[in-house]
Every structure is written in structure tokens, then in C-alpha cells.
Amino acid sequence: MKIAVAGKGGTGKSFIAACLARQFAMYARRNGLGGQVYAVDADPAGGLGAALGISQSDISGIRPIIDMREFIDTGDDDGALYLSDPGAVNVDGQFKTIAEGVNFLRMAGVKRAGAGCYCHEYNFLQALLHSILLGERDTLILDMGAGVEHLARGTIRGADVLLIVSEATRACIEVTKTIRTLGAELGIRHIYVVANNIRSEKEELLIRASFRRGELIGLVRMSEAVADMAIGVGAGRGQSTLKPGTDIEELFFNIQTITMSGM
Secondary structure (H helix, E strand, O other): OEEEEEEOOOOOHHHHHHHHHHHHHHHHHHOOOOOOEEEEEOOOOOOHHHHOOOOHHHHHOOOOHHHOHHHEEEOOOOOOEEEOOOOOOOOOOOOEEOOOOEEEEEOOOOOOOOOOOOHHHHHHHHHHHHHOOOOOOOEEEEEOOOOOHHHHOOOOOOOOEEEEEEOOOHHHHHHHHHHHHHHHHOOOOEEEEEEEEEOOHHHHHHHHHHOOOOOEEEEEEOOHHHHHHHOOOOOOOOOOOOOOOOHHHHHHHHHHHHHHOOO
8 A cells, every 4th residue: 555645834744654654564563464664755855754763864874765776767758767676665675674664765855955856856756656566565655745746746646545634724724625636636546634733622623624524534633742752852762652542543543444445
């Protein structure tokens, strides 16, 4: 399964993507299911590695996928990019595996000022989604860049699930609905919303009233532990900030139910 996590900037996409990657890996290990979980930071600005508890020095030491020219072919007819070896899921082992068993990869780094756009990176990400061969029990989670550019470019057309992270503000909800529309235009069949950082009953009521029945599959309430982690205090680096029975586990269960219902 390929899950793309998108949303307006600052909604907590990387946090949700990291928590889901951990849950998928821990669930597979506890139940002896096998398979691999790949968490790909597709946002040049980064964030997913830190959310997974990986140090900046370790993140910097991981070779970006976009630099692996040996895995990239150009089509003769249309000029599109393709994976030369679709079965090389781990892209030559260039990933960092954290304690829970999540394999972290990064798509690209931040360019120098004036170095140009990320067109090539987005094209390769599209090739990765379309041509990568996952095992039956493998999961690929993509933490997308903020906003809608990757949707306008059609980058995530090959995703099985588009998970849009929203907060309970009018502006954020409108962006979420725009992302939903663009995802549907790309032909992504499974598009869902998770509300993050919900702080009150009023915010929960606003979120529930803003989306169609069955579309909202998770509510993650504001957590002081997560807020402390973000500013570098509280739980130690690399530790999970959420304990069993929390909102993330319910979100994970809902996604598992979608998968098992015959995606």
C-alpha cells in the first residue's frame, strides 16, 4: 500500500506520517506478518526524519534518492522518468532503519538559493510511485511537501490512499477541500481526512461539520507531550510520543480496516 500524506503547511503532516509508519511497523512485527515499512520524506524542507526521532547528522548522511542516477531511466518516447530496477524498493539500501523497523529515506535536500525549481525531483517521485514494486505486505508512506504543487503536477497519481491532514480553522479546511478535489481529479480512489491538534469541543464540531460522512477517519487531539517533543523537551529523541490506546492507534485501525476491506 502506498499512502501519501498531504495538507496545508503547519498542520502536522510529518508527525502523522511518522506515527503511522511506526504503527504499521510495530503491528507487522507483533503479529509476525513480515513485510517492510518505507517512510519517504518527499518534502525538500524535511521534517519526517526528525519526527521519527532520527538525528540531523544521521539524516544528512542518508543519500537522497534523487541523487541515485543509476536507478533512473528516461523514456525514449515521452521523456518521462522511470525506475531502471522497479524491484529495488530500498534503493540500494540507502535508508536509515529506526528501532521500530521503519526504513527512512529522503527524496531530496534543500537547494541553494537561486538553484532552480524541484521539477526533476517531482518527476522522479512520480516515477517512484508508478513503477516501484512493493511486496504484498510492504507499506510506503510519503510525507509530501506542504500545499498543492505536487497535486497540480500529478506527482502522487500512483498513490493508493491520499490522507489529508487538517486543523480546525476555516482557512485550513478550505485548503483541505482543495487538496481533496485535486486528488479526485488525479483518480485517487481513497481520499480521507485526519484532523490534527484538536483542542476543544468547538473545534471537533467544526471539523465534523466540514467533511462528508466516512471522509473523516481520525481525530488527533492536542498533546502536551508532543508539543514538548517539538521544542526539544520531554520524551527522549527516538522515543514514541504516543502510548497505546491514543488517537493515532484509532486512526491506524481505521486505515487498516480500509485496507482489509478490499482496496
